[in-house]
Amino acid sequence: MDLLLRGVSHMYGDTQVLRDIDLAVGEGEIVCIIGPSGCGKSTLLRFIGGLERPDAGEVLLAGAPPAGSLNPLTYVFQDFALLPWRTVEGNVSLVLEDHGLSAAERRGIIDDVLARTSLSDFKTALPRQLSGGMKQRVAIARALSVRPAVMLMDEPLSALDSQTRELLMDDLVGLWQRERFTACYVTHNLAEAVRLGHKIVVLSRRPGRIREIVEIDRDLADRQQADAKLDAIQRDLWQLLRDEARAADRELADDTV
Amino acid sequence: MTLSDTSAKASAHGEPAGGEASPGAADTRLQPVPFRGGGFRPVRVRFVGLLVFAVILVLWEAGSQSGVISNLVLPAPSEAFEAFRQLVETGQLWRHLGASLQRLIVGWTLGMSLGVAVGLMIGLFSLARAGLMPLVSALFPIPKIALLPLFVIWFGIGEGSKVATILFGSFFPTVIATSGGVDNVDRSLVRMGQSFGLSWWSIVRKIILPGAMPAILSGARISASIAIILLVAAEMIGAEYGVGAFILMAGSLFATDQLLAGVAILSAMGLIVGWLIGRAERWLLRWRS
Ligand SMILES: Nc1ncnc2c1ncn2[C@@H]1O[C@H](COP(=O)(O)OP(=O)(O)O)[C@@H](O)[C@H]1O
Numbered sequence: 001m002d003l004l005l006r007g008v009s010h011m012y013g014d015t016q017v018l019r020d021i022d023l024a025v026g027e028g029e030i031v032c033i034i035g036p037s038g039c040g041k042s043t044l045l046r047f048i049g050g051l052e053r054p055d056a057g058e059v060l061l062a063g064a065p066p067a068g069s070l071n072p073l074t075y076v077f078q079d080f081a082l083l084p085w086r087t088v089e090g091n092v093s094l095v096l097e098d099h100g101l102s103a104a105e106r107r108g109i110i111d112d113v114l115a116r117t118s119l120s121d122f123k124t125a126l127p128r129q130l131s132g133g134m135k136q137r138v139a140i141a142r143a144l145s146v147r148p149a150v151m152l153m154d155e156p157l158s159a160l161d162s163q164t165r166e167l168l169m170d171d172l173v174g175l176w177q178r179e180r181f182t183a184c185y186v187t188h189n190l191a192e193a194v195r196l197g198h199k200i201v202v203l204s205r206r207p208g209r210i211r212e213i214v215e216i217d218r219d220l221a222d223r224q225q226a227d228a229k230l231d232a233i234q235r236d237l238w239q240l241l242r243d244e245a246r247a248a249d250r251e252l253a254d255d256t257v
Numbered sequence: 258m259t260l261s262d263t264s265a266k267a268s269a270h271g272e273p274a275g276g277e278a279s280p281g282a283a284d285t286r287l288q289p290v291p292f293r294g295g296g297f298r299p300v301r302v303r304f305v306g307l308l309v310f311a312v313i314l315v316l317w318e319a320g321s322q323s324g325v326i327s328n329l330v331l332p333a334p335s336e337a338f339e340a341f342r343q344l345v346e347t348g349q350l351w352r353h354l355g356a357s358l359q360r361l362i363v364g365w366t367l368g369m370s371l372g373v374a375v376g377l378m379i380g381l382f383s384l385a386r387a388g389l390m391p392l393v394s395a396l397f398p399i400p401k402i403a404l405l406p407l408f409v410i411w412f413g414i415g416e417g418s419k420v421a422t423i424l425f426g427s428f429f430p431t432v433i434a435t436s437g438g439v440d441n442v443d444r445s446l447v448r449m450g451q452s453f454g455l456s457w458w459s460i461v462r463k464i465i466l467p468g469a470m471p472a473i474l475s476g477a478r479i480s481a482s483i484a485i486i487l488l489v490a491a492e493m494i495g496a497e498y499g500v501g502a503f504i505l506m507a508g509s510l511f512a513t514d515q516l517l518a519g520v521a522i523l524s525a526m527g528l529i530v531g532w533l534i535g536r537a538e539r540w541l542l543r544w545r546s
């Protein structure tokens with residue numbers, strides 16, 4: 001299932017947050033969205049996920065969702081958003097309970113998805129017992145359990161320390177290789193974008209417009225080692241972003257005065 | 258550039274250390290760093306509470322036996338205990354306690370259930386909040402016992418008026434605790450539920466209600482104490498049986514030993530209710546660290 005954005009613009013009160021966003025996300029593709037903080041990345045993702053409606057423009061889905069998809073557009077949140085009163089399996093179960101599945105079917109899905117994310121040993125653990133990295137793995141397992149057509153990830157690794165982030169990036173690459181999921185991946189971390197993105201969308205500072213779309217055709221599996229070409233891309237992205245980021249930084253400071 | 262920078266800094270630093278007037282250099286004794294991190298962390302100390310109770314009782318009993326404390330002023334604990342024993346033997350205890358517990362349980366349970374329901378409504382619907390919250394704020398501070406005569410007219414002189422007093426007394430704090438708890442539920446969890454397409458009812462039942470549970474339970478503690486106070490007050494105004502009625506009767510006969518026995522029963526009731534809610538908290542909130 002493909003995702004298409006046409007002329008998406010939005011105002012919050014008097015401030016324009018997004019202007020004329022046109023974007024296509026193809027099936028099996030990870031599209032990374034980067035931009036300075038406050039440029040409207042999270043807002044854009046909320047439009048894509050149908051949690052909010054833009055003032056102008058439209059978000060369209062092309063084609064049917066995969067068979068058995070319970071929730072075609074599925075989020076992975078920066079702060080994990082796990083229910084602290086439910087165990088790991090209970091948290092996954094939560095999103096399956098409203099779909100009329102039998103208890104046995106649910107159990108089957110949960111076991112399968114926890115095995116795929118190497119969480120089987122933590123089935124009965126509560127979120128407070130888990131490290132940040134494990135919590136986000138649970139959130140990813142939860143997202144996978146509803147067989148999403150597109151995963152919407154809003155800075156999923158930003159709350160984690162850099163070592164855990166590396167581990168989870170490896171996990172995500174492995175997962176993509178097995179499942180070829182489609183994702184919109186918002187981040188402010190250029191290394192993440194270069195590591196995971198087939199396409200990198202660079203937004204300008206507020207009002208967010210698309211400044212550039214960089215395509216990286218190297219296979220995700222081959223991006224582990226130091227790579228001059230990827231480094232060059234990352235440097236170019238930083239060149240693009242640096243002035244925007246500096247200006248955005250000052251803008252925020254002005255706002256608070 | 259940076260290298261020469263740091264070396265320059267190091268030598269600048271080194272200079273005063275080499276000087277004769279430096280206070281640190283003269284004193285080479287090793288001292289442990291003074292510890293400043295203690296206190297401000299309650300730890301569980303067992304049996305001290307019981308010990309305090311026991312010491313007070315022993316002193317009191319000794320004072321009464323030796324005549325320091327006049328029997329007219331305050332009966333000895335042993336006398337109060339004797340009165341209590343008689344209550345048990347004559348079967349009066351169960352009569353009074355049974356009547357009181359029934360009123361308390363019925364009134365408090367109804368008040369809590371209605372309070373949680375209305376509190377959820379106020380937390381979830383803007384219209385309910387706008388319409389009901391001012392009403393709740395206006396009625397909460399009224400001492401419900403002042404309304405007892407009205408309740409007698411409305412619900413009869415029997416159980417109805419007493420249960421209604423307790424019900425209203427525990428209703429309002431529960432409403433306020435519950436709606437506050439709903440307001441404090443992490444909105445990102447609600448968003449998560451919506452993003453997975455959970456039904457409205459599922460979000461309320463599986464996200465809002467458990468999220469508000471800590472606030473509801475601390476509301477339950479408060480409303481239970483209010484309920485006991487109102488129970489006694491209502492029973493003192495007009496009841497044949499009940500711990501409050503028993504205390505009132507003992508008081509009017511100046512049977513201070515019975516009066517003390519009755520007060521001790523109330524105190525035990527409060528302790529047991531508090532303990533039960535503590536158990537419920539530990540079980541319902543076992544997901545918290
Ligand atoms: N619900 C909202 N109401 C008003 N302003 C908002 C709202 N959400 C976001 N904004 C504003 O829109 C801008 C973009 O926010 P956001 O999409 O969160 O940026 P990003 O995720 O790129 O950091 C920010 O200036 C923010 O203050």
Ligand SMILES: [Mg+2]
Pocket residue numbers: 041042043
């Ligand atoms: Mg954001």
